Amino acid sequence: MMRTLDLRGRALSAADLLALVPRAASDVGSAVDAVDALIQDVRDRGSAALLDQAERFDRVRPAAVRVTAEQLRAAEAGLDPAVRAALEEAIDRVRRTTAAQVPAPQTTEVAPGARIVQRWQPVARVGLYVPGGKAVYPSSVVMNVVAAQVAGVGSIALASPPQAAFDGSVHPTILAAAALLGVDEVYAMGGAGAIGALAYGVPDLHLDPVQVITGPGNLFVATAKRAVKGVVGIDSEAGPTEILIIADATARPDYVVADLISQAEHDELAGSVLVTDDPALADAVQAALPAAVAATHHRERVTTALDGPQSAVVLVDDLAQAVRFSNAYGPEHLEVQVADPQALLPSLESAGAIFVGDHTPVSLGDYIAGSNHVLPTGGQARFASGLGAYTFLRPQQIVEYDRDALAAVAAHVGALSDAEQLPAHGDAVRARFL
Template sequence: MLRTIDLRTPDPAAPAAGQHAGWRAYVDVVPRAEFDVEAAVEVVRPVVEDVRVRGEEAVRDYSARFDGVEQETVAVPAQALADALAGLDPAVRAGLEESIRRLRATCHAELEEGTATDLADGARVSQRMVPMDRVGLYVPGGIAPLVSSVVMNVVPAQVAGVGSIALTSSPQKAHGGLPHPTILAACALLGVDEVYAAGGAQAIAMLAYGAGPCAPVDLVTGPGAIYTVAAKRLLNGQGVVGIDSEAGPTEIAILADETADPAFVAADLLSQAEHDPMAGSVLVTDSTQLADDVVAELDKQVAATRHVERVRTALTGPQSGVVLVRDLDQGVDVVNAYAAEHLEIQTRDAASYAARVVNAGAIFVGGFAPVSLGDYCAGSNHVLPTGGCACHSSGLSVRAFLRSVHVVEYSRDALAEVADHVVALAEAEDLPGHGAAVSVRFGRG
C-alpha cells in the first residue's frame, strides 16, 4: 500500500551533498504532495475581484454555484447558534469543553509581557504587545466538519485580547444553507456570535474586503483547501489582509524503530490519511521488519475504516511512503528534511531523538502521544505549517494575534549622548537630512 524509498545505500549517481549539508541533503527525496498554489491563484483571482466589487451578492452567488445553496444573507442568525448548542450531543460538548480548557491554559502560558530596556539615563526603549483589532477565522466544512478548528482558531485569539472576531464556514445544503450545526454549537460555546455561512475563496475575500454585514478584518487565520489558500496568498500579497500561513494538505511523519508497535504506527498513519485524499503519511524507520508489519497492519485497518477510498487514495499517492534509513541518526536528518506538520517519535529513548528535531510543526513523543490527541485535547494547537514550511514557520498561537510595538523615549541629554553617532551613520548612508534632524535640536548646522 505504501511505496518504499530506500536511503540506506547512497546513490552513486547523486550529486555530493556537501560536508555540512546534514538534513538538507534529503529535502528533494522525501515524499511530497503536489500543491500548486500559484496556479490556483489565477483561478481564484476573478472570484476575489468579484467579491470586492459586488460584495455579499457575489458571495451568495458563489454559494449557489459551488455549495448548491440559496441564501438571503450570509450571516448566521443568533437563534441558529443557540439551537445548535442546545442540540449538541453531551459527549461532544464535554470533549469541546475539555479541549477549550486545555488549549486556553497553554495559550495563557504563551502570553508575552511587554519589556522596557533602559540604555542610559533618560534613554528607554519599550516593547508593547498589542492585540489585533479584528480577525477573521476560517473553519473548513467540506470533506469533514472540523469543529476542532473552531477551538484552535478562537481560543488563542480570545486569550490574545482580540477585540472583534468573525468566523466563517462553508454553507451546507443538508443543514439549510448554514454551516454544520456542530461548528455553530462550538461558536456558541465559545461566545462567538458573528458567524457567516461562506466557504472557499469567496469567504476569504469577504473577510478581507468586507461584504454585506461583515466588516473588513486585519488578519485571516485557519486552514482550507487549495483555493482557500490561494485566496489568502493573493490578498496578502496585495497588502489587503494579513494571514497566518498557507496551510496545504495535512501530513504526518513517524520516526520509529523496532520497538514501535506496528498497530499504533499504522493507526496513526491512517488517521491523517482520513483527512484528505492528498494527505501525506510517511514512516521513517531503520527496521525493515517494522516496515513490513506496518504495511500488513494498514491492509487490515484500512479495510475496516469508514472512509476506505479516501484513505487508500492518500496512502497510495506520491505524498506517502516508507523511508528506510541506515540508522536513527540518518532518520533524524530525514524527518528534519521533511519538516512535517505532525511528527511522531516512536523509538527507544524517544525524548532524546525528539530533542534533535529542529523542523516540525508539532512533535509527539512516545507511543501514547498520537497526532489525534493533538488534533483535539492535548492542549497544543493543530493549525500547523505544512509542505516543508515548518523549517521556517510556526503553528498558530497567541503570538499570531499580537503585534509588538516599540516605544522610544529619549530625553535631551540622552539624545545628545548619541547625536554624533547618528550624524556619522547618516553621512555614511548619504542621508544628510537624517543627521540634520538630530543636529537641529542642538542648534547645529
C-alpha cells in the same frame, strides 16, 4: 499498499533529501486565475456574489450569509452533551497552553533617561476560516478562536461554508462551538470568496475588513490566502494534512498503522510517512495495513491517500538519518516512537508539532492535548510555525529619551547621518539644542 523508499547505504545531501521527500501533487499556482476572479466578484457584487458562489460550489443558496444570533443560540442549546463537555475541556486546555505564548512587556534602559519598551500589540480584528467539506471541524473553531482571544483580539469574524443538509446555514456543531466561545459574527460562506470577503469587507453585509486571516482549507482557500497576503496577514497556505512517524524496533506496528490511517482519513491527498531503521517493523506495518484499512470507515479515501505519491515507508540506516530526512520533509505532524525519544528531540528542527512516545498520537493533538492543530503543511514547517497567540501579535518598540539622554548621543547621530549623506537627520537632533 504504501510504496517503499530505501535510503540505506546512500550518502545524501540536504538537497538530495529535499528532492526525495514524498509530496502530494498539489499546485497552489494552478488555481490563481480562478481564485482571482472569485475574489474580484465578491469585491464587485458583495453578498450577491457570495450567494451565487455558494449555489455553485456548495450546492445550496443560503437564505442569508450572516448567521443570526437565534441560530447560534439554538445550535448551542442543541449540542450533544458529550460533545459539549469535550469542547469545553479542549477550550480550557488550549487556553491555558496558549497563555504561555504572550510575552510580558519588557523595558530596557540603555542609558540614564533613555529607554526602549518592547510590547506585543494584538491586531484589532481577525477573520477565521473553518472548512466544511469532507468533515466537520468544531476543533478548528477552538484552535483559531482561542489563540485570537488569548492574544487580546477584540473583533472576530468566523466564516465556514454553507451546508446543503442544513438549508444553507453553517453546520450546527460549528455554530455551537462558536457560541461556546462567545463569537457572534459568523458567516455562511466558503472557499476563495470567503477569504476575499474577509480581506476586503462586504459593505452590504456590514462585514468590515480584517487584519489577519487564519485557518485551514482546500486548494482554493490556500490560493486565496496567497492572493490577499499583503492586504492582510495570514498564518500559512494550508495544504493537505500529513504525518511522519520516526520509529525503531521498539515501536508497536499496530500503533504505527493506526496513526498512519488516522491522518489518511482526512483527504485523498493526505500524506502518511513512516521512517524507520528496522526493516522488520516496516514489513509488519505493510502486512497489517490492508486489514486495518478495510476495517476503517473512510476506507476508500484512506486507500487513495496511502497509495499516493505523498505516502511512503522510508528505510534508513539509522535514527540519525531518520532525523535528517524528517528535517528535510518538515512534517506538519511528527511522531517519535523510539526507545529514547528525548535523545532525538534536540536534533529535530523542522516540524509543526512533535508528538513524543507511544501514548501521544497525533489525534490527541487534533482535539484535546492543549496544543494547537493549525500547523504548517507542505514543508512550510522548515521556516514557519503553527498557529498561536503570536500569530495575532505584533512586536512594537516604544522609544523614549529625555533631553540629557539625547544630548549624550547627538554627536553619534550626526556622524552617522553625515556618513550616510542624510544631513537632515543630524539637523533634527541639533535643532533641539540651538
